[in-house]
Amino acid sequence: MRLHCAPPDLARTREALHAVAEQVLAPARVRATGSEIALEAAPGGFGTPPFPAGGRLRVEGAELVVEAADGSARHAPITTVRAAARLAGLDSEELSGDVLEIDPRAADFLGGFYAFADAELESLRAGAEDPSPIHLWPEDFDLAFDAGDEGAGQRASYGASPGDEDHPEPYLYVGPWRTPAPSEIWNAYGFTGAELAWAELVIEADPRAAALHFWIAARDALSASR
Numbered sequence: 001m002r003l004h005c006a007p008p009d010l011a012r013t014r015e016a017l018h019a020v021a022e023q024v025l026a027p028a029r030v031r032a033t034g035s036e037i038a039l040e041a042a043p044g045g046f047g048t049p050p051f052p053a054g055g056r057l058r059v060e061g062a063e064l065v066v067e068a069a070d071g072s073a074r075h076a077p078i079t080t081v082r083a084a085a086r087l088a089g090l091d092s093e094e095l096s097g098d099v100l101e102i103d104p105r106a107a108d109f110l111g112g113f114y115a116f117a118d119a120e121l122e123s124l125r126a127g128a129e130d131p132s133p134i135h136l137w138p139e140d141f142d143l144a145f146d147a148g149d150e151g152a153g154q155r156a157s158y159g160a161s162p163g164d165e166d167h168p169e170p171y172l173y174v175g176p177w178r179t180p181a182p183s184e185i186w187n188a189y190g191f192t193g194a195e196l197a198w199a200e201l202v203i204e205a206d207p208r209a210a211a212l213h214f215w216i217a218a219r220d221a222l223s224a225s226r
Contacts (some may be wrong), residue, residue: 117160
């Protein structure tokens with residue numbers, strides 16, 4: 001499998017779609033479920049899980065897709081948070097009408113990033129101890145699950161981030177719930193844990209194997225330190 005380098009204008013598109021995740025998709029799920037905010041990877045991007053009454057809301061590339069319970073769907077380019085909320089049937093009066101800067105190429109890259117991360121995290125999760133579901137968290141915009149024995153100090157979050165204020169490009173990470181014993185594997189910047197930059201992953205001959213090796217090496221380091 002060949003991965004693509006992050007486009008140079010990814011940050012603006014990431015921030016724009018992050019706003020849509022936080023201010024449109026998560027509220028739409030809360031409205032449908034009463035309390036749930038977690039999202040998930042979806043074809044071409046990310047979205048809500050199916051609503052209890054059917055239908056769902058998702059972002060595919062640079063478009064918002066409103067799926068109805070009967071299977072029909074409406075597609076519209078994402079222009080502003082306010083317009084996206086209006087299309088989703090949410091109260092949009094207090095939301096920003098500023099035009100979002102979304103580059104279609106960067107939006108497609110994010111869709112591929114989440115698809116890759118979701119597939120590899122699912123492979124890792126299959127052999128994990130007491131794993132939580134995989135969620136795309138709207139607050140951080142990353143895809144992750146938790147696993148490991150908390151009592152033994154081995155529980156951690158295993159995930160993939162499309163980037164943040166400390167990381168201009170995507171990265172994989174392991175975030176231990178407790179501060180681990182010192183080790184060179186704990187190399188993360190801005191948080192306690194381990195990280196693998198996307199730029200390092202794309203040059204690997206087998207990125208899938210490299211991703212799993214990274215997560216498993218950190219998990220083994222946690223086990224060995226307790």
